[in-house]
Amino acid sequence: xxxxxxxxxxxxxxxxxxxxxxxxxxxxxxxxxxxxxxxxxxxxxxxxxxxxxxxxxxxxxxxxxxxxxxxxxxxxxxxxxxxxxxxxxxxxxxxxxxxxxxxxxxxxxxxxxxxxxxxxxxxxxxxxxxxxxxxxxxxxxxxxxxxxxxxxxxxxxxxxxxxxxxxxxxxxxxxxxxxxxxxxxxxxxxxxxxxxxxxxxxxxxxxxxxxxxxxxxxxxxxxxxxxxxxxxxxxxxxxxxxxxxxxxxxxxxxxxxxxxxxxxxxxxxxxxxxxxxxxxxxxxxxxxxxxxxxxxxxxxxxxxxxxxxxxxxxxxxxxxxxxxxxxxxxxxxxxxxxxxxxxxxxxxxxxxxxxxxxxxxxxxxxxxxxxxxxxxxxxxxxxxxxxxxxxxxxxxxxxxxxxxxxxxxxxxxxxxxxxxxxxxxxxxxxxxxxxxxxxxxxxxxxxxxxxxxxxxxxxxxxxxxxxxxxxxxxxxxxxxxxxxxxxxxxxxxxxxxxxxxxxxxxxxxxxxxxxxxxxxxxxxxxxxxxxxxxxxxxxxxxxxxxxxxxxxxxxxxx
Numbered sequence: 035x036x037x038x039x040x041x042x043x044x045x046x047x048x049x050x051x052x053x054x055x056x057x058x059x060x061x062x063x064x065x066x067x068x069x070x071x072x073x074x075x076x077x078x079x080x081x082x083x084x085x086x087x088x089x090x091x092x093x094x095x096x097x098x099x100x101x102x103x104x105x106x107x108x109x110x111x112x113x114x115x116x117x118x119x120x121x122x123x124x125x126x127x128x129x130x131x132x133x134x135x136x137x138x139x140x141x142x143x144x145x146x147x148x149x150x151x152x153x154x155x156x157x158x159x160x161x162x163x164x165x166x167x168x169x170x171x172x173x174x175x176x177x178x179x180x181x182x183x184x185x186x187x188x189x190x191x192x193x194x195x196x197x198x199x200x201x202x203x204x205x206x207x208x209x210x211x212x213x214x215x216x217x218x219x220x221x222x223x224x225x226x227x228x229x230x231x232x233x234x235x236x237x238x239x240x241x242x243x244x245x246x247x248x249x250x251x252x253x254x255x256x257x258x259x260x261x262x263x264x265x266x267x268x269x270x271x272x273x274x275x276x277x278x279x280x281x282x283x284x285x286x287x288x289x290x291x292x293x294x295x296x297x298x299x300x301x302x303x304x305x306x307x308x309x310x311x312x313x314x315x316x317x318x319x320x321x322x323x324x325x326x327x328x329x330x331x332x333x334x335x336x337x338x339x340x341x342x343x344x345x346x347x348x349x350x351x352x353x354x355x356x357x358x359x360x361x362x363x364x365x366x367x368x369x370x371x372x373x374x375x376x377x378x379x380x381x382x383x384x385x386x387x388x389x390x391x392x393x394x395x396x397x398x399x400x401x402x403x404x405x406x407x408x409x410x411x412x413x414x415x416x417x418x419x420x421x422x423x424x425x426x427x428x429x430x431x432x433x434x435x436x437x438x439x440x441x442x443x444x445x446x447x448x449x450x451x452x453x454x455x456x457x458x459x460x461x462x463x464x465x466x467x468x469x470x471x472x473x474x475x476x477x478x479x480x481x482x483x484x485x486x487x488x489x490x491x492x493x494x495x496x497x498x499x500x501x502x503x504x505x506x507x508x509x510x511x512x513x514x515x516x517x518x519x520x521x522x523x524x525x526x527x528x529x530x531x532x533x534x535x536x537x538x539x540x541x542x543x544x545x546x547x548x549x550x551x552x553x554x555x556x557x558x559x560x561x562x563x564x565x566x567x568x569x570x571x572x573x574x575x576x577x578x579x580x581x582x583x584x585x586x587x588x589x590x591x592x
Contacts, residue, residue: 061086061190076111083115088180089187091115091155092222113312121153126178127160134262141165142257146173156180156225156343161267170267171254174228181226188222191215217435221344228263231343235265238342241304247321248296250339268338270319276454279318284335286455289318293337293454294463297447301440302357302471305348308339309439311447313454315341346439352378356440357471360464368399375431382430394429401425415460416445540584547577 064085074082083094098112131139131146139146143162150158157176164171192215224230235253242248252266271278273289280286293316300307308315318335320327327333348356355378362370372395381389401421419441426433444460451458551573559567566574 076108079108080111080114083112084120087183087187088155088177089184089222092184092225093218095155096218096221115155121150121158122177124148127158127175130175130178130261131173134259143171143173144168157228170269172251172265172267174231174263174265176226176228176261184222184226188215188219191218217438220435225343227260228258228343229260231263232258234342234345237306238308238339238345241300241306242296242339245296245299247292247334248337248339250342268317268319268340270317270335270338273313273316273318273450273454279335279454283333284318287457288334289337290451290454290458291463294447294451294458294460295467296337296339297443298463298467301346301348301443302353302360302467305350305353307346307348307440307443308342309344309346309443310341311339311443311450313450315339316450346436346443348436348440352434352436357468360468361472363402363461364465364468366402368395368402371398371402375426375433378437379426379431379433382432387430389431390429394425394431397425397428398422415448418461419445540580544577544580544584547573547580551577 064082067085080094083090094112094115098109098115128139135142142165144165146162147160150160151172152159155177157174157180159172159174162171162173163169192212232253232255235250236255238250239252242250251268254264257264271282271284273279276286279289293311297307297311317338317340319338320333321336322331322333355374358374359371359378361367362374372391375394375398376389376391381387401418405418423433423441448460451460451463551570554567554570554573557567559569561568563571
């Protein structure tokens, strides 16, 4: 139940907010224009989000990868928001460039195409050439006022969430609204600050420099700031057009395997991975020169990861847990999965929420056994991950944001691989990667040292058992030992026992009133009512009422 403090906070925020009223009017106007009261089709939802502006377009882009929250046809429609939003007029682009580079930005760029290469909710990209070197670059320019507009809309969302909390509806369809807004807020803050994407590109370049045929665009830090990002112009073919790649002579299966292997390395070995690996964010460019291709050499192409504003990060411990998770799924080990998720996540601290280890183990084991009956190449990784998330939610295990981004990235990657070639399965890739990683990292000497250390530790603990048992017995003898028991799923039996005790108590009280009133009746004491002493009459009346009450409770079974 919301507290008075929550009400005061909501009223104070409303009084201090000078912009939400006009913005709310704009939102209502857009809702009416798209006739949302009659239902919204996938196409209408796309038009509605475009009318609502950059914040909601970005929300639609994020939801396009959340098939666990929306039907697949809506996710497919929302994917069109990724790179097809209406571009800003070139005059506004020039204003931004003049603000960053001075009045004459042509001192930096010898030319700049007015027509953008792509336009999204936060920024648009223009091709240009550096005046000093003549190199072709892609200039990513943030939309005008997008930071202020998005922060205003997110604040409006938070006020709506506060209202829902006051109404007791903080969760909609099992989803915590505040958590969703927090995740969206963090994502937006990272993507609107191009300094973060600049550092992401520099780090990803270091991680992939040893990968054969995988890279990311070169960045120009000295020409970039929070609102403008200058990168190497990558000329090639997008994974969105697999037929063009095939016509160019690329082996789609080989490209898919290389992309999947690169993504596994990002997650497991680097702990720094692309959080949105959909087809539009991967470009294949020629790896050979025109002369080499003219000699008949086969060009396998170079995979280039682009749009690195949103990246996921795993700590060394989380990377180890992720690898153990993949290994447990490959080995179909439900016990290992259960212990792993409990270690990785945390048990909800909400009232009435507690971990049911036995049910979690049973559900995960059943899930693993069900999927083990299928061929890895035909498994749906999205459905598998959604099933795991549903089981963890039921067991009241809350996973960290890093795990959520990891799940979303794998789901998006599967869609990318299927677009490229349906023959590739992300789970088959996981199986191959786990076996390859185990063979690459297996060291007999270290393995023997680890086993020996574990044996020594086990032996050391075994020698301590008699002493610890003696300590426990000594504490019990001195009355200093207190044992607590938690009977799983014992709530309902205890409630039934309580009901039985309540009815028995009422029956005893009823019998006592009846017997006591009979003794009073035998004395013939005054005053009387209907020939019965008044006190005795009241006792009989109370006993009659309680008798009827007990009978009704027994018939209702409560």
